[in-house]
Amino acid sequence: MATTALTPAATTYRSSLYEWVTTTDHKKIGILYLVNSFVFFFIGGILALGVRSQLAVPENKLIPPELYNQLFTLHASLMLFLFIIPILAGFANYVVPLQIGAPDMAFPRINALSFWMLPLAGIIMLAGFLTPNGAAAEGWTSYSPLAQRAYSGTGTDLWVVAVTLIGTSSILGSINFLVTIFKMRAPGMTMFRLPILVWTALVTSVLVLMATPVLTSALIMLFIDRNYGGHFFDPATGGNAVLWQNIFWFYSHPAVYIMILIAMGIVSEVLPVFSRKPLFGYKAFVFATAGIGALGFSVWAHHMFTTGTVYLPFFSFMTFLIAVPTGVKMFNWIATLFRGQLRFSTPLLFALGFLTMFLIGGINGAFSAAVPVDFALHDTYWVVAHLHYVLFGGSVFGVMAGVYYWFPKMTGRMLNETLGKIHFVLMFIGFNVTFFPMHILGLEGMPRRIAMYASSSGWGGLNLLATVGSIVIAASMLPFLWNVLVSLRSGEVAGDDPWEGNTLEWATSSPPPPYNFDHLPEIRSERPVFDARHGRTSSHGTRA
Amino acid sequence: MRVKHPRNALVVGGVFVLVAIIYYLVSHDAGGTTTLAALGIAMGLAAYALVVGTSDDL
């Protein structure tokens, strides 16, 4: 399909730095989100390598415990708050207006504000390392009394401020997405013709809107305790340390769905295109996503089973219930692939990696939903295995699928397939070598968040294996980075629709002009570009 | 999304209020009940506004 941009020079025009810094164009902002998130991904990854170096051998004197605690705290905080949540928001920012046929987001300037709060927050959080007592060191969950003034320094205050900023950025973004999705769809784009990626962005935005303010309230209460003599979480004066946990997890459980749903949306976009079949069970996907979002609010205390203050049956039951809509999605993805004409390009490989790794993560989570099992495995490496299988094996693999799928649209260039496959293989192997042994370590009783373990524990072998795996993960980033840098300059030119896609972003040039579309194909299903390509519209035979 | 009457969107909020009531009856946890009940109010309001705010064509 020939490019149809009214400004043919659009694909070769290079924007200046000033334009990037002052842009309100959702496409540029989306790319800013992606680049910023990857920067924090690499910093967080280096912190993880620090953690794995310390744990490689028993009784290691490499990193003192006080520093080790900062490493794992910032590793998690950067990965969750500055990588995974923003990068999924960034994909949504780029893709959603295109997929609904809109010219931009509803509030472009607030969109820009949302982005620029993030690098600022990241710098504030990392600035903790420069303070006398170092960065925040209580774990990303920041439980009291360890997070109180008596046991922690300025680094924790900086962490609180940074997370509050990030939360505000997210909330503003969620309002933007909801108004955009409900109010700015092109004619013919009814709610049940929305691509699943848009639906996942919708549900994620509802979760962000409702849950994140609760975290903000908890952070403010912690700040008041630490700096204004407050007594919220201080048991000595009638406060309640478990209160923090309750309010924190009321946000942080929906947060994990915020961290996965859009990645599931990406997978739901990639699978139909690369199996050349429609997505199986579209409506079931919509209702399952909504169900996961809703149920996600009622399970928070399953992170607190061992506190002795939780009504166990309610939370255990609700947690098992979430497996149902998740299972529906899993079966529907498999049914989409079944009997398809599969093209094993890199986006599909990462999507298949998502399906298999997220399945494992979901299953080991279901184990923990059983209260007696959790009593044994809480705060052990079993949980570390679970969270990495869903967040890395799930979300990160989904993100990578999205990168390889939409890089041509964003840049007008294809990524090299061979390098992509090398990236996938190294990452897949490295990931499993790192995190699978942690199931066993957890079952053997190794606690999480410890800087050192005895040689008599017998945990040395598996820890060393995990460290080797982490180095393989790091190595897998090299072909990826090389691929991106080289392809930007001299990758194969992509054209409008290199993958023979289904959704509206493939109906415009790569990259799209600033106003997105010169004209839109007729929208009569959830696959308008597929319909146009196969003459299934009422204007078949005529050129609009 | 064809909802016959926008007020039906309030059902969304009602679901969470129901969960809050059940939760209070089984756990007597004041804090959790408060956040769940507020969630019902906020969800109902958001659902209503989004449905009312959307044009009839789409």
Add this chain to the structure above:
Amino acid sequence: MSASTALTTHAPAIAEGHRAGISNPILGMILFICSEVMFFAGLFAAYFNVRATAPVWPPSAAEVGEHLAERFDLHAEPWLAAILTIVLVSSSFTCQLGVWAIRRDDRRGLIRAIGVTMVMGIAFLIGQVYDYSQLGFGLSDGTFGTTFFTLTGFHGAHVFGGVIMLGVVLFRAMGGQFSARHHDAVEAASIYWHFVDVVWICLFSLLYIIPTK
């Protein structure tokens, strides 16, 4: 009608958000209010939790001393808070009068109503600060002090934000920027102001009216 002409005729309207239903800025404000509901929910949840786990609430003389226990008894002297409540609720009425005014293109009426609302909002804030000075206990006086000041303090901060918002609306109204057809900012600011009022009614009832154990 082909898709391309549909888009070109609708595009400016879509971009401005003036399709049927609620306009984009007002819808955005309503969703923002939803997030604020959840913010206060966290603070209220903390209050209810602390209150439920305390043996006596407000804390008794045995726990905090005769002097503080007496100061904690807000139910004994709700008068200033009651006046503040009347002021704020009335200001919601005047704000709505302003909205009704601009809907019928009465620009002078809008300016008057918003001006009065702002004055009442500022009066509320001054009254709140005065009340704080008379209370006799502070944020660090146990869990009661902490929860009281956090709840009322953040409410006051939201009133302050609302006053700023009303100030911007007033300034723009005086510049003639609003008409019956275009006054989204007035509607949005008034929705926010009503929300702030509702939160205060909940707070006032909870802290001053509803019997404690």
